[in-house]
Amino acid sequence: MSLVIRGVRLYGEGDPVDVLVADGVITEIGQDLDADTVIDAAGQILLPGFVDLHTHLREPGREDTETIETGSAAAALGGYTAVFAMANTNPVADTSVVTDHVWHRGQQVGLVDVHPVGAVTVGLAGKQLTEMALMNAGTGQVRMFSDDGVCVQDPLVMRRALEYATGLGVLIAQHAEEPRLTVGAVAHEGPNAARLGLAGWPRVAEESIVARDALLARDAGARVHICHASTAGTVELLKWAKAQGISITAEVTPHHLLLDDSRLDTYDGVNKVNPPLRESSDAAAMRQALADGIIDCVATDHAPHAEQDKCVEFANARPGMLGLQTALSVVVETMVTPGLLTWRGVAKVMSENPARIVGLPDQGRPLEVGEPANLVVVDPDASWTVQGSALASKSANTPFEAMSLPAAVTATLLRGRVTALGGTVQS
Ligand code: DOR
Numbered sequence: 453m454s455l456v457i458r459g460v461r462l463y464g465e466g467d468p469v470d471v472l473v474a475d476g477v478i479t480e481i482g483q484d485l486d487a488d489t490v491i492d493a494a495g496q497i498l499l500p501g502f503v504d505l506h507t508h509l510r511e512p513g514r515e516d517t518e519t520i521e522t523g524s525a526a527a528a529l530g531g532y533t534a535v536f537a538m539a540n541t542n543p544v545a546d547t548s549v550v551t552d553h554v555w556h557r558g559q560q561v562g563l564v565d566v567h568p569v570g571a572v573t574v575g576l577a578g579k580q581l582t583e584m585a586l587m588n589a590g591t592g593q594v595r596m597f598s599d600d601g602v603c604v605q606d607p608l609v610m611r612r613a614l615e616y617a618t619g620l621g622v623l624i625a626q627h628a629e630e631p632r633l634t635v636g637a638v639a640h641e642g643p644n645a646a647r648l649g650l651a652g653w654p655r656v657a658e659e660s661i662v663a664r665d666a667l668l669a670r671d672a673g674a675r676v677h678i679c680h681a682s683t684a685g686t687v688e689l690l691k692w693a694k695a696q697g698i699s700i701t702a703e704v705t706p707h708h709l710l711l712d713d714s715r716l717d718t719y720d721g722v723n724k725v726n727p728p729l730r731e732s733s734d735a736a737a738m739r740q741a742l743a744d745g746i747i748d749c750v751a752t753d754h755a756p757h758a759e760q761d762k763c764v765e766f767a768n769a770r771p772g773m774l775g776l777q778t779a780l781s782v783v784v785e786t787m788v789t790p791g792l793l794t795w796r797g798v799a800k801v802m803s804e805n806p807a808r809i810v811g812l813p814d815q816g817r818p819l820e821v822g823e824p825a826n827l828v829v830v831d832p833d834a835s836w837t838v839q840g841s842a843l844a845s846k847s848a849n850t851p852f853e854a855m856s857l858p859a860a861v862t863a864t865l866l867r868g869r870v871t872a873l874g875g876t877v878q879s
């Protein structure tokens with residue numbers, strides 16, 4: 453069974469070529485190639501499949517809002533070939549019973565590789581480290597550990613986690629939020645929250661943990677990854693830490709690239725997220741940092757929530773936003789259209805860098821003969837209007853509702869198998 457993607461430009465560069473795929477790998481790149489199946493991609497761009505280091509899939513525990521199946525569909529439609537499912541499920545993914553389920557269920561669905569993230573501490577309670585080695589030994593697929601949703605607040609626990617993870621060769625990803633500084637907080641601390649009477653989440657709650665964890669990583673000779681960086685000050689700290697040779701990486705979400713706290717005027721809970729939407733100057737700093745490589749990658753923080761958990765008073769709304777199906781278009785809108793990133797740059801921040809950060813050998817690979825066919829075809833000239841109810845996710849909480857966004861994923865291939873085509877999942 454062979455397949456050819458016709459008339460596509462690799463990384464949006466050079467002349468159009470045909471890309472032949474067989475047995476899960478790219479077997480030939482040339483002109484006038486033929487195969488059993490033809491994807492006509494004239495005028496379109498081929499990139500390596502996207503890798504999301506930060507996805508919430510809600511299985512087990514809140515299957516009313518997302519399952520591994522529905523989240524995988526959203527991922528395939530968004531151009532992803534690998535996602536990392538965060539551990540804040542119910543039960544928490546703090547044992548291999550849960551992490552094995554997530555991996556195997558993802559493989560059974562077969563639309564995207566769903567890599568389980570293990571919890572750093574038992575029950576995300578911040579006290580006792582989990583048996584990371586046992587989870588890692590289970591399927592061998594647990595490459596990342598995080599208490600995301602909450603911060604590993606205790607510096608001693610964080611220090612031991614970094615040391616333990618270093619020995620195992622796995623990654624610790626930190627949700628940087630000093631909880632003593634965010635008690636009761638629901639929105640970015642600034643003029644808008646003050647005017648609207650919303651309790652503020654100050655930048656320093658994030659920055660103090662980023663600074664601390666950079667120092668802990670240096671001290672332990674460990675690597676640390678910062679989830680959803682959101683402030684200009686965090687960018688300065690990352691710049692400093694990287695210049696010192698500290699092994700620190702960071703991600704930014706699409707919503708922190710595009711949106712800011714001017715959205716809060718309606719008190720619509722769809723705009724509530726942790727960390728909160730910041731000021732427009734922070735969003736601009738995030739875009740520049742992503743362009744400069746200070747921020748390494750884009751991660752969605754795809755966080756589905758039920759309508760009854762979102763359509764309530766702002767203070768009581770659950771934090772989080774959908775992201776998998778809109779990520780590419782938001783990156784094009786904020787980074788490619790203004791000239792901050794080329795398409796090769798998109799491949800870097802959405803595929804190559806996240807694959808490298810977490811050590812995935814078969815993702816984020818060059819578009820060359822012999823490489824695994826984890827691929828995404830993008831129509832750069834398309835535009836579409838976001839409609840939450842039309843997304844594949846089981847929830848509809850997109851902050852981009854009714855926005856017209858550029859570019860569309862037209863096909864996704866996982867190991868040579870088409871998982872999404874023309875906006876439809878291919879199960
Ligand atoms: O907004 C958020 N939602 N931030 C997090 O850290 C967790 C996530 C969730 O699980 O809903």
Ligand code: ZN
Binds near residue numbers: 600601627679726727
């Ligand atoms: Zn988080």
